[in-house]
Amino acid sequence: MFMALVLLRVAVALYLLSAASAFLSLISKLRAAGTWTAILSSLGLLAHLGFLFRRGLELGGLPLRDYRDVVSLLCCAAVVVYLVSYLRTRLDVLGAVFLPLVLVLLFISRLLPAEVVPVSKDLERTFLDFHVVIAVLGAAALFLTFAASVMYLIQERRLKQKRAGASRAGLPSLEKCDSLGYFSLMWGFPLLTLTIVTGGIWTANFRQSPYLWERQETFAILAWVILGVIVAARFLKGWRGRKAAYLTIMAFAALLLRMIGVVF
Amino acid sequence: MAIVLFGLSHRSAPLEVRERLTFPSDGLAEALRRLTQLPLVREGMILSTCNRTELLAHSEGHASREGAEAIRRFLACERNFPPQELDRYCYRMAGRDAVHHLFRVAASLDSLVLGEAQILGQVKNAYQTAQRAGSIGAVLDPLLRRALGVAKKVRSETGIARHPLSVSSAAVSLARTIFEDLEGRRVLLIGAGKMGELAARALVERGADSVVITNRSAPRALELAQSFGGTVEPFERLLETLERFDIVISSTSAPEPILRFEDVARLIRARKNRPIFFIDIAVPRDIETRVNTIDNVYLYDLDDLAGVVSAGHAEREAAAKRAEDLVRKEVESFEAWVRHQDLSPIIVAVRDRLERLKSAELGRYRSRLAGLSDEQWRAVDELTDGLLNKILHHPIQALKGTAHRADGPERAQFFQEVFGLGEDCLSQDEAPSAAVPSEKTTKDDSTDLC
Numbered sequence: 001m002f003m004a005l006v007l008l009r010v011a012v013a014l015y016l017l018s019a020a021s022a023f024l025s026l027i028s029k030l031r032a033a034g035t036w037t038a039i040l041s042s043l044g045l046l047a048h049l050g051f052l053f054r055r056g057l058e059l060g061g062l063p064l065r066d067y068r069d070v071v072s073l074l075c076c077a078a079v080v081v082y083l084v085s086y087l088r089t090r091l092d093v094l095g096a097v098f099l100p101l102v103l104v105l106l107f108i109s110r111l112l113p114a115e116v117v118p119v120s121k122d123l124e125r126t127f128l129d130f131h132v133v134i135a136v137l138g139a140a141a142l143f144l145t146f147a148a149s150v151m152y153l154i155q156e157r158r159l160k161q162k163r164a165g166a167s168r169a170g171l172p173s174l175e176k177c178d179s180l181g182y183f184s185l186m187w188g189f190p191l192l193t194l195t196i197v198t199g200g201i202w203t204a205n206f207r208q209s210p211y212l213w214e215r216q217e218t219f220a221i222l223a224w225v226i227l228g229v230i231v232a233a234r235f236l237k238g239w240r241g242r243k244a245a246y247l248t249i250m251a252f253a254a255l256l257l258r259m260i261g262v263v264f
Numbered sequence: 265m266a267i268v269l270f271g272l273s274h275r276s277a278p279l280e281v282r283e284r285l286t287f288p289s290d291g292l293a294e295a296l297r298r299l300t301q302l303p304l305v306r307e308g309m310i311l312s313t314c315n316r317t318e319l320l321a322h323s324e325g326h327a328s329r330e331g332a333e334a335i336r337r338f339l340a341c342e343r344n345f346p347p348q349e350l351d352r353y354c355y356r357m358a359g360r361d362a363v364h365h366l367f368r369v370a371a372s373l374d375s376l377v378l379g380e381a382q383i384l385g386q387v388k389n390a391y392q393t394a395q396r397a398g399s400i401g402a403v404l405d406p407l408l409r410r411a412l413g414v415a416k417k418v419r420s421e422t423g424i425a426r427h428p429l430s431v432s433s434a435a436v437s438l439a440r441t442i443f444e445d446l447e448g449r450r451v452l453l454i455g456a457g458k459m460g461e462l463a464a465r466a467l468v469e470r471g472a473d474s475v476v477i478t479n480r481s482a483p484r485a486l487e488l489a490q491s492f493g494g495t496v497e498p499f500e501r502l503l504e505t506l507e508r509f510d511i512v513i514s515s516t517s518a519p520e521p522i523l524r525f526e527d528v529a530r531l532i533r534a535r536k537n538r539p540i541f542f543i544d545i546a547v548p549r550d551i552e553t554r555v556n557t558i559d560n561v562y563l564y565d566l567d568d569l570a571g572v573v574s575a576g577h578a579e580r581e582a583a584a585k586r587a588e589d590l591v592r593k594e595v596e597s598f599e600a601w602v603r604h605q606d607l608s609p610i611i612v613a614v615r616d617r618l619e620r621l622k623s624a625e626l627g628r629y630r631s632r633l634a635g636l637s638d639e640q641w642r643a644v645d646e647l648t649d650g651l652l653n654k655i656l657h658h659p660i661q662a663l664k665g666t667a668h669r670a671d672g673p674e675r676a677q678f679f680q681e682v683f684g685l686g687e688d689c690l691s692q693d694e695a696p697s698a699a700v701p702s703e704k705t706t707k708d709d710s711t712d713l714c
Contacts, residue, residue, distance in 0.1 A: 031421075155441070160556060162568045164441050174539060175444040238536025241559040 004054035007047050008072075014044030015079075015103055022095030026170060034092035038083060041099060045079045052076065062129045067261040070132055071109035074259060075102045077140035085144055089180070093170050097147040108260055124206045131198040138191030139255055141184050142227075146252040148181030149245035156242055178240055181248065189227050192255070196224055219258035226251035267407065268328045269362035270335040270354060271311075271318030274376050277353035285343045285353075287312040289393075295342060296399040302338055304331045307404040309394040311369070313386045315376055320366060322403040328358035363407065363598055367591045370415040372424070378580045379424035384415045407598070414594045421590065424583035427576035431459060432466035434572040435543050435564075439467060439511055442541050442562055446472040452509040453477045453494075454502065454522070456484045459545045460515030467511060468492065476509070478502055480516070503527055507534045513543045514550040523551040529558055543569070603672045604664070610676060611660055614683045618652050659683075 018040035025033030052073065055063035063069050082098040085091075155171045158164040172180070199217065226247050233239035272285060287295055287310055299308040299319065307322040319339060323331025336356070340347035357365050368374045370387045391408040394400045400408065419425055428434040436446075443449055449472045453464045456479045464475050475494035479485035485496045497505045502522070506512065516522060523542075528551075532540065542563040544551045549565055556563040564572075626648070636644065659679065666675040 159438070159441060159562050162564065162571060164438060164572075173440060173444045174442050179444075237533075238538060240537050241539075243559065 004051050004058065007051035007054060011044045011047035011051060012103070012106060014040050014047060015099055015106070018044060018095065019099035019103055022092070022099050025092040026096050034086075034090070034095065037092070037095040037099070038086050041079055041095070042083060045076065045083070048072075048076050048079070061125070062133075064129055064132045066114050067112045067259075068109045068114060070136065071105055071112070071260055073132075074136045074139050075106050075109075077136050078102050078105075078143045081140045081144050085180070089172070089176075091151075091170075091172055093151060093172075094147055097150055098143065101143070105256070105260070112261060121206075124202075127198070127202055127206070131195065131202055134191055134198060135195040135259070138188050138195055139259060141188035141191060142252055142255060144184035145181050145188055145248055148177050148184065149248040149252075152177035152181065152245045153242065153249075156245075181245070182234070182240075185227065185231065185248070189231055192220075192224055192227065196220060216258070216261070219254045223251040223255040223258070226254070266323045266328050266331065267320070267359060267362045267403065268323050268331040268335065269318060269320050269357045269365055270332050270339065271316060272354045273316035273318070273374065275374070276355055281353050282315070282317065284345060285317045285339065286314070287317065287342075292393050293397040296394055296397040298342070299335075299338055300399045302334045304334045307400045307402075308335075309390055309400055309404055309408065311387060311390040313383070316369070318369070320362070320404065322401075332356045332358060360595060360599060364591065364595045366407070366411050367414045367594055368588075370411040371418040371587055371591055372415070373418075373584055373587055373591065377429060378584055379419075379427075381419075381425055384412070384419075387415070388412060403602075406601075410594070410598055414591060417594075418587045418590055422583040422586045424580055424587055427579040427583070428573060429576050429580070430462075431545065431566070431569045431573060432463045434569045434576065435463045435513070436466050436470050438543075438562075438564060438569075438572065439472075439541055440470075442539055443510065446470045448473045449510045450508060451475045452497075452506065452512045453488070454499075454512065454514040454550065455479055455516030455518075455546065456481070456488050457515030457517075457545065460513045460543075461488060463513050463543060463545065464492070472511065476505070478505070503531075506531055509540070510538070511541045511543070513545065515545040516550050517546070518550060519548060521550055521552045523555065525552050525554045525558075528552075528555045528561055532558055532560055545569070603666070603676075607663060607666075607676060610663065610680060610685065613680075613685050614656065614660075617683065617685060618656065622648050622652060 018037045021033050021037040021040060024030060025037060052063045055069065059065055064073065078098060079102060082094055082102075086094050151171050152174060155164070155174050155177060158171075159174070171177075196217070199220070230239075230244050230247055230251075234244075272282065274282070277285075289312075292310060292312070296308060296310060299305060299310065299321070302308075304323045305321045306324055309320045311318045311320070317339075319335050321331055321335055323334070336350060336354070337347060339345070339354075340350055365374070370384060372379050372381070372383045375383050387408070391400075391412065394408075395405070426437075428437045439446060439449070446467060449467070451464055451467050451472050451474070453460055453475055456477070468475060475489075475492045476497050477485045477489045477492070477494055478497045478499045479488070480499050482496065482498070488494075489496045506523075506527075514522070528542075537560050539560045539562065542551050542555065542561065544563060544565045547566060551563060551565075553563070553565070555561055626644070633641075633644070659682075663676065663679050666672040666679075
């Protein structure tokens with residue numbers, strides 16, 4: 001336990017440093033800061049994976065027992081998504097969106113109760129693990145959708161208020177923000193759908209609940225409905241832009257609330 | 265550094281004078297040859313553009329004053345200009361100032377339009393011409409290469425050239441903020457105004473696709489379309505055609521707006537919300553201002569573009585400040601490099617002197633050590649060599665260390681005095697190149713004839 005906690009603290013410290021470096025890369029014109037953000041967060045990721053591994057050894061299975069574990073895994077996945085998209089786009093601003101959010105989530109997750117969901121059979125355990133892994137992957141993809149929406153809104157504002165032009169201010173073009181958001185949504189939304197379906201099956205089969213979903217799923221359903229509307233409107237009418245970006249951010253917030261176990 | 269620079273630019277001389285003093289590019293190689301044949305000039309380069317004529321030379325020894333004077337006379341007689349009048353328009357610099365000036369010029373910090381890209385190409389051309397003519401060598405070649413390197417560094421690190429300075433470049437940079445790249449973007453030009461045409465041309469240069477022109481007067485539209493390789497659409501069908509275009513430039517002389525809020529709202533639905541960029545350069549304006557409030561529609565009028573341009577000016581000024589710092593650092597580092605280069609003859613000389621001392625001493629003892637075998641002689645030889653190297657090690661390290669110091673020359677002088685390296689050894693050191701000046705003096709007459 002002690003070793004695992006040390007690893008987690010090291011990971012958090014490295015994430016903190018890389019978040020600081022991400023902001024430095026935005027404020028100053030230091031070229032190297034963006035690279036340092038990526039290097040520091042990769043080191044943080046290694047420590048974080050080490051922590052998950054130790055935790056898995058302790059539990060004798062996937063380290064997914066309580067909400068803390070789920071959020072911890074989500075943060076890991078989000079850092080991976082950040083690193084991959086940074087390497088592909090070289091956008092320093094990504095670090096400044098991802099890393100602070102990861103830190104906040106990690107911090108909140110330590111405040112959550114270490115309450116373990118009682119699971120009776122092996123089959124049920126496997127099914128639940130599958131459900132959680134899908135949920136984490138989907139949420140990690142939507143992290144990128146969220147980051148793209150934030151960048152879109154800032155860039156759009158600059159253009160509409162005639163403050164753009166001289167430079168892109170380290171932000172990608174509107175079109176790039178849009179395509180990044182659309183691409184990640186096309187991964188995130190199907191995964192979220194699958195999460196909700198597997199969640200429903202799990203509730204119905206193993207919990208013998210009379211409801212299709214339980215109260216705590218309200219936020220997840222809300223996120224799914226909003227994203228569904230965005231996807232449908234995009235397909236049918238090419239709908240995009242400012243309002244879609246705001247809605248995406250709302251959906252993402254709802255999803256995060258669900259994942260840290262906030263009950264409506 | 266006996267580097268001298270003599271010349272004039274848009275800052276020091278009016279166009280009438282500048283045009284009389286430019287070197288035509290086809291005669292440049294010949295002029296360079298004549299320049300290096302001057303008595304004091306070892307290497308030379310000529311940079312001649314519409315805004316400046318500058319002659320850069322490495323003059324012999326430390327005679328930078330005389331070197332500059334020789335170049336002044338050379339310029340006057342080459343371009344047939346009264347030498348005494350030259351002084352009113354020309355500047356002369358030597359050593360560090362000349363290097364600093366050259367770096368600033370190459371980095372476009374001395375240009376009429378701050379950060380313009382042309383000057384770098386012009387300096388590169390001047391460098392290549394001089395290289396082909398064989399007029400630059402050990403000193404100017406590395407200096408010019410460094411100048412080009414500094415210029416590139418300034419461009420990439422300060423981004424000085426990125427900020428738009430004209431309405432057309434502002435339009436391009438805005439278009440690139442909306443669309444990732446301009447490749448395949450369709451441009452519609454409404455009206456045949458000059459400024460609209462320039463903006464369209466700038467977009468096409470950056471890869472925008474076909475330009476379509478629509479104008480109330482069809483012949484003028486056709487004429488414009490031919491110059492672009494574009495096509496013409498009848499003005500009456502403007503609203504139907506609009507849907508196909510990503511960038512619309514409007515510069516008609518219509519007294520009333522030709523595109524209204526409702527038209528554009530309908531248009532964006534028809535375009536399935538794909539973004540559209542309106543550039544309204546007309547006065548009075550062609551497109552209702554409210555249009556900018558529609559999502560995915562971006563409207564910039566002449567004032568907005570002017571705002572972008574003035575921001576671009578401010579950004580370039582700020583970038584130029586950073587660039588000046590960078591240039592200063594580069595000048596220092598170049599100076600240190602030169603001082604380092606200056607040291608190598610001294611090091612050779614001191615080694616040479618000690619080597620001669622050693623052979624002289626060994627010679628004196630040869631009779632007394634006659635009983636030594638060959639092997640023992642070798643041991644004595646190695647012993648003395650090793651001793652000399654050990655003694656020299658620290659002084660030479662210390663000497664090399666002076667290269668980065670401001671008082672380097674004095675310290676190097678002191679080093680020479682300590683080891684008894686007077687004028688005699690330096691003149692010996694320079695013996696191989698001594699042939700060159702003597703050859704040159706014979707040619708003096710020919711240059712004086714000019």
